[in-house]
Amino acid sequence: MTMFFRVAGLVMRKDLTVEVRSREIVYTTIFFAVSCVLVFAFALVKDGRPLEDAAAGIMWISVAFAGTLALGRTFERERHSETLRALMLAPASRPALYVGKLLGVVLLLLIVEAILVPLVGLLFHAPIWNCPFRLATLLLLGTVGFSAVGTLFAAMLVRARSRDVMLPILLYPITIPVIIAGVRGTAALFEPVPAVDLADMWMALLAFFDIVFVTLALWTFEPLMTE
Amino acid sequence: MNVDFTEVSVRDVSRHYGRRRALARVSLECRSGEVLGLLGPNGAGKSTLLSILATLLAPSSGEVRYGATTAKEAGAALRSRLGFLSHDLHLYPELTARENLQFFARLYGVPAVGACVADALELAGLAPRADDLVAGFSRGMRQRLALERALLHQPRLVLLDEPFTGLDDASVAALVDRLCGLRRQGRIIVVVTHDLDVAERLLDKVAVLKDGRLAAFDVAHGRIREHYRAHVAPGRNPEGGLVPPKPEGEGG
Numbered sequence: 255m256t257m258f259f260r261v262a263g264l265v266m267r268k269d270l271t272v273e274v275r276s277r278e279i280v281y282t283t284i285f286f287a288v289s290c291v292l293v294f295a296f297a298l299v300k301d302g303r304p305l306e307d308a309a310a311g312i313m314w315i316s317v318a319f320a321g322t323l324a325l326g327r328t329f330e331r332e333r334h335s336e337t338l339r340a341l342m343l344a345p346a347s348r349p350a351l352y353v354g355k356l357l358g359v360v361l362l363l364l365i366v367e368a369i370l371v372p373l374v375g376l377l378f379h380a381p382i383w384n385c386p387f388r389l390a391t392l393l394l395l396g397t398v399g400f401s402a403v404g405t406l407f408a409a410m411l412v413r414a415r416s417r418d419v420m421l422p423i424l425l426y427p428i429t430i431p432v433i434i435a436g437v438r439g440t441a442a443l444f445e446p447v448p449a450v451d452l453a454d455m456w457m458a459l460l461a462f463f464d465i466v467f468v469t470l471a472l473w474t475f476e477p478l479m480t481e
Numbered sequence: 482m483n484v485d486f487t488e489v490s491v492r493d494v495s496r497h498y499g500r501r502r503a504l505a506r507v508s509l510e511c512r513s514g515e516v517l518g519l520l521g522p523n524g525a526g527k528s529t530l531l532s533i534l535a536t537l538l539a540p541s542s543g544e545v546r547y548g549a550t551t552a553k554e555a556g557a558a559l560r561s562r563l564g565f566l567s568h569d570l571h572l573y574p575e576l577t578a579r580e581n582l583q584f585f586a587r588l589y590g591v592p593a594v595g596a597c598v599a600d601a602l603e604l605a606g607l608a609p610r611a612d613d614l615v616a617g618f619s620r621g622m623r624q625r626l627a628l629e630r631a632l633l634h635q636p637r638l639v640l641l642d643e644p645f646t647g648l649d650d651a652s653v654a655a656l657v658d659r660l661c662g663l664r665r666q667g668r669i670i671v672v673v674t675h676d677l678d679v680a681e682r683l684l685d686k687v688a689v690l691k692d693g694r695l696a697a698f699d700v701a702h703g704r705i706r707e708h709y710r711a712h713v714a715p716g717r718n719p720e721g722g723l724v725p726p727k728p729e730g731e732g733g
Contacts, residue, residue: 345557
């Protein structure tokens with residue numbers, strides 16, 4: 255077990271070092287997510303008054319779009335010098351490699367969300383400070399669920415010719431439960447009087463999805479990655 | 482599980498990609514201390530065979546035995562005994578030479594990572610540039626680094642896909658010396674190459690692949706060029722020119 259987490263940590267640290275050097279994914283993903291929110295703000299905020307309940311949906315759509323971009327770019331990097339094959343050749347546990355990649359993607363998306371959420375709060379007058387810890391937990395759970403499926407599909411598609419098209423086509427239908435739970439939970443927290451019980455129920459559902467998705471991904475990663 | 486072996490045997494291995502056949506019933510073997518060369522035209526199935534030997538691809542039929550075991554039986558333990566230098570080099574350009582080697586050494590569970598990496602950098606001739614990003618290296622430097630990356634964990638079976646590509650004469654000579662050293666250590670080396678000069682200097686056995694089939698195996702040393710001309714490049718002069726040399730006495 256120690257070896258499993260050592261390998262996962264090694265892969266995650268490597269991904270973060272590469273990203274710190276290039277800053278390519280974090281900058282492009284933040285730029286894309288911010289552009290998304292701004293476009294929605296122009297469309298849905300009239301006379302300084304945003305459409306009711308829009309904030310939660312805009313936030314999660316932006317996270318999903320930015321996440322897809324980040325997933326694609328993360329694995330494009332591994333494809334460039336076929337380093338994913340080098341990882342697969344290592345005697346390390348393949349599920350540990352998956353967890354390492356997943357942690358890297360989750361951390362990257364959390365950085366994007368740290369900029370995205372205050373921006374949504376500002377432009378859509380969303381009360382993000384109502385229940386900050388619950389909101390952070392909700393975002394973390396949703397991000398893990400989305401990334402768990404995304405990391406698996408992005409790794410699977412790394413050598414597919416139409417990977418850029420295939421990734422969203424495969425990813426969005428399967429992660430819809432995560433996105434719906436995220437949107438409903440966030441909307442409950444953005445109520446003038448936060449519906450904490452309702453938000454907790456959505457959070458529990460998100461935790462359930464995370465367990466299911468991560469377990470399935472760990473189970474299928476090795477056979478799917480063996481050509 | 483500790484896996485070691487002194488021979489690798491490929492038995493009736495076929496591989497299909499959908500309806501396209503990449504390898505058809507290929508059988509060959511190589512023992513400890515031998516260098517096996519895979520020759521053949523582009524698309525002959527050399528890289529597919531190398532990927533099967535590296536356990537990256539599963540054969541559609543047939544089996545590869547590493548001593549008494551197979552890839553399916555030994556799994557990760559077997560992978561720790563394989564070193565693979567692909568044409569794509571498997572290096573992270575955003576990391577330094579040292580960081581690349583450290584990452585893979587840790588991934589392979591190499592003991593004493595620092596000393597091992599320092600030795601590898603020395604052998605690659607890159608010690609003075611150890612902390613430079615790989616992105617700034619020439620193809621030859623990357624090739625040397627990638628070879629040492631593949632050898633960090635002292636693999637028994639060393640698989641090299643066109644390792645001489647992009648190297649100058651001095652680097653080719655150095656690489657041949659390095660591979661001869663590995664042969665003396667009892668490693669099993671399988672090399673895909675189109676370089677006939679190197680093939681004649683280095684290889685103990687030659688397998689010629691054509692259209693996924695084994696056209697010739699265990700070719701005698703002096704007949705490598707003859708087989709190359711017959712199977713690989715019938716219209717090409719193995720001495721280097723594009724036109725075959727005219728028979729003596731034939732006028733222009």
